[in-house]
Amino acid sequence: MSFDRCPICGKYDFTDKHKCRPKWEVNIPDYHGEDDWDNIVYAYDEEDAAKDMAERYNSNGDYALMDGDEITVLVRKPGETEVKTFICSAEPDIIYYATEKKTDKKTNNAKNNM
Numbered sequence: 001m002s003f004d005r006c007p008i009c010g011k012y013d014f015t016d017k018h019k020c021r022p023k024w025e026v027n028i029p030d031y032h033g034e035d036d037w038d039n040i041v042y043a044y045d046e047e048d049a050a051k052d053m054a055e056r057y058n059s060n061g062d063y064a065l066m067d068g069d070e071i072t073v074l075v076r077k078p079g080e081t082e083v084k085t086f087i088c089s090a091e092p093d094i095i096y097y098a099t100e101k102k103t104d105k106k107t108n109n110a111k112n113n114m
């Protein structure tokens, strides 16, 4: 059993159990232009596809979505005319760190005895 990147959808998964998520055509009209459906995303549903595209857009550029910007992402099944429109935004996660500070025990004992 090996864990690798799928050559089709690009997701990391166990290669023997992997099934690609459904394929979606996505478009950011303000960025790609009105009728450019060349961007393919593999995602569970339309919303997931829109988020995936927003993430790609955000990390390719200057992280504009981190400044409160919103983008419009259009999603459709390949070749179909029915389009769903999503307004996408993002916010950064806060990551907390805790690193134990090692102290010299001899110094602590000396202080406790005082």
Ligand SMILES: [Zn+2]
Residues within 6 Å of the ligand: 006, 007, 008, 009, 010, 011, 018, 019, 020, 021
């Ligand atoms: Zn795949």
